[in-house]
Amino acid sequence: MKSSRSRPDFVAPHLRDVPRSGIRDFFEIVSQREDVISLSIGEPDFVAPWHIREAAVFALDRGATSYTANLGLRELRQAVAAYVRRSFGPSYDPDTEILITVGVSEALDLAVRAVIAPGDEVLYHAPCYVSYAPVVAFAHGRPVAVPTRAEDGFRLRREALEAQVTPRTRALMLNFPTNPTGAVLAREDAEEIARFAVERDLLVITDEIYSELTYEAERVSVVAMPGMRERTIFLNGFSKTWAMTGFRVGFACAPPGLTEAMMKIHQYTMLCAPVVSQRAAIEALRGGDRDRDHMRAEYEKRRNFLHAGLNEIGLPCGLPGGAFYVFPSVAGRGLTSKEFSLRLLDEEKVACVPGSAFGSAGEGFIRCCFATDIEDIKEALARMGRFVRRLST
Amino acid sequence: MDELLRLLRKNALESPHNLARMLRLTEDEVRRRIAQYEQDGVIRAYQAVVNEDRLDLDRVRAVIEVKISPEREGGFDRVASRVARFDEVESLFLMSGTYDLLVFVRGATLKEVAWFVSEKLATLEGVLSTATHFMLKTYKDQGVLMHVEERDEKLKVSP
Numbered sequence: 283m284k285s286s287r288s289r290p291d292f293v294a295p296h297l298r299d300v301p302r303s304g305i306r307d308f309f310e311i312v313s314q315r316e317d318v319i320s321l322s323i324g325e326p327d328f329v330a331p332w333h334i335r336e337a338a339v340f341a342l343d344r345g346a347t348s349y350t351a352n353l354g355l356r357e358l359r360q361a362v363a364a365y366v367r368r369s370f371g372p373s374y375d376p377d378t379e380i381l382i383t384v385g386v387s388e389a390l391d392l393a394v395r396a397v398i399a400p401g402d403e404v405l406y407h408a409p410c411y412v413s414y415a416p417v418v419a420f421a422h423g424r425p426v427a428v429p430t431r432a433e434d435g436f437r438l439r440r441e442a443l444e445a446q447v448t449p450r451t452r453a454l455m456l457n458f459p460t461n462p463t464g465a466v467l468a469r470e471d472a473e474e475i476a477r478f479a480v481e482r483d484l485l486v487i488t489d490e491i492y493s494e495l496t497y498e499a500e501r502v503s504v505v506a507m508p509g510m511r512e513r514t515i516f517l518n519g520f521s522k523t524w525a526m527t528g529f530r531v532g533f534a535c536a537p538p539g540l541t542e543a544m545m546k547i548h549q550y551t552m553l554c555a556p557v558v559s560q561r562a563a564i565e566a567l568r569g570g571d572r573d574r575d576h577m578r579a580e581y582e583k584r585r586n587f588l589h590a591g592l593n594e595i596g597l598p599c600g601l602p603g604g605a606f607y608v609f610p611s612v613a614g615r616g617l618t619s620k621e622f623s624l625r626l627l628d629e630e631k632v633a634c635v636p637g638s639a640f641g642s643a644g645e646g647f648i649r650c651c652f653a654t655d656i657e658d659i660k661e662a663l664a665r666m667g668r669f670v671r672r673l674s675t
Numbered sequence: 676m677d678e679l680l681r682l683l684r685k686n687a688l689e690s691p692h693n694l695a696r697m698l699r700l701t702e703d704e705v706r707r708r709i710a711q712y713e714q715d716g717v718i719r720a721y722q723a724v725v726n727e728d729r730l731d732l733d734r735v736r737a738v739i740e741v742k743i744s745p746e747r748e749g750g751f752d753r754v755a756s757r758v759a760r761f762d763e764v765e766s767l768f769l770m771s772g773t774y775d776l777l778v779f780v781r782g783a784t785l786k787e788v789a790w791f792v793s794e795k796l797a798t799l800e801g802v803l804s805t806a807t808h809f810m811l812k813t814y815k816d817q818g819v820l821m822h823v824e825e826r827d828e829k830l831k832v833s834p
């Protein structure tokens with residue numbers, strides 16, 4: 283420590299305080315091993331459907347290699363407007379209320395930076411996606427975790443929100459279906475959360491990137507609740523729905539003032555999302571329904587299989603209503619989730635992300651992704667079963 | 676289509692135990708439904724999809740377009756069922772368009788297939804003409820790609 287102080291440290295202090303991603307730590311360990319079966323990916327194992335890739339190839343063929351409008355291709359914004367209206371309810375004006383971004387990742391950053399002043403507090407439910415707290419910290423805001431519990435299906439309760447809200451609370455970040463728990467938003471919870479946001483005058487940033495991967499449950503968005511459209515930044519994208527993670531394209535929908543604010547940052551820091559990806563995204567919205575349904579049906583069977591298998595080998599978990607993660611408990615064996623994951627990796631060459639990578643609320647769990655080939659899931663379960671049996675003898 | 680059938684079409688060797696897990700059914704229910712499908716003739720057979728290009732086999736496959744004259748009673752069915760019964764015939768379809776039957780045949784050699792066409796098929800009563808196309812290479816068969824696609828490596832851990 284001392285020696286580092288003697289050298290000049292150019293890194294900004296608010297960044298220094300953000301811990302390294304637990305996912306990256308784990309990635310570095312896993313990538314040194316051979317023959318690992320990985321249930322620790324956070325992306326579909328499918329390749330983007332061919333007609334979408336072909337649209338990208340065709341765009342390149344025609345010489346689509348330039349910048350686009352800052353907001354994104356108008357044709358794509360129109361397609362997004364129609365899609366959001368059809369699937370979620372609210373109407374957005376493609377000319378003033380929709381911004382095409384470089385993935386939901388960029389959209390999250392824009393949303394937070396557009397509304398957070400230094401010292402503002404932002405609520406988010408935990409365990410949650412790894413980016414939320416850091417993105418708030420980068421904007422000099424204060425991320426405040428609102429715990430959710432496995433016994434409660436990781437639902438977000440009004441009482442839990444009330445316990446964390448203060449006069450400095452400015453915004454609430456939501457992610458349903460949730461990475462890493464697979465929790466979905468029940469209608470009564472959405473109504474309650476909306477009332478809370480209205481009463482406390484909070485902005486809501488809702489990341490619904492897994493919305494198309496909702497299984498038997500009704501698909502509910504907080505933005506469709508009364509009084510919410512004006513105070514919501516709605517985020518969605520193509521990465522999960524159409525297995526397009528590498529295309530890096532997503533979108534934000536919000537009232538004109540908020541869109542303009544996000545646009546200001548986007549315009550000076552990103553200019554626009556890649557044009558080829560935007561062309562591919564148009565094709566996904568235009569002709570991708572069948573692929574989406576096919577992939578969802580495939581995930582559903584894998585989910586059922588992994589859920590049943592984990593419970594059978596003694597790693598209890600609820601049936602996730604959405605996304606492609608199961609979040610079983612590994613508690614009660616005298617190991618932290620990280621120790622459990624590392625030993626599982628060492629002894630049986632199966633990689634699952636320790637729950638602690640998703641915040642302290644994730645301790646005692648591991649995240650197992652079922653966007654994985656069914657044969658790999660079978661083998662992983664057999665190995666995990668052996669491992670758990672060994673632990674309990 | 677029933678998800679059970681979809682799964683079996685993809686992998687007929689999948690165990691009832693695993694099928695039950697995937698479909699959230701009991702194993703008994705899975706067994707009962709499979710037995711019912713077999714009994715009703717919905718499931719006709721279980722076969723392996725073999726990439727014969729990888730085997731050192733003497734075999735030739737061909738597709739033959741056949742024009743036939745429909746009969747007053749029975750239409751195309753009588754001729755079609757006679758064609759179907761030859762062992763050489765793997766698949767047979769009645770088609771719309773410029774010909775009537777599409778026949779998939781196999782034989783050990785080109786000569787053997789040619790002989791089948793000229794001696795057996797063309798001479799059947801009702802067959803007006805044939806056009807034979809020999810297959811050179813199989814890229815995809817019954818929904819299965821016959822060569823392994825190279826895939827971009829994905830990260831082993833991602834958020």
Ligand SMILES: Cc1ncc(COP(=O)(O)O)c(C=O)c1O
Pocket residue numbers: 324384385386387388411457461489491519520521527530531532834
């Ligand atoms: C909840 C959540 N939000 C956002 C992202 C990032 O999505 P994109 O690829 O659109 O940047 C992910 C990816 O794992 C995610 O799980």
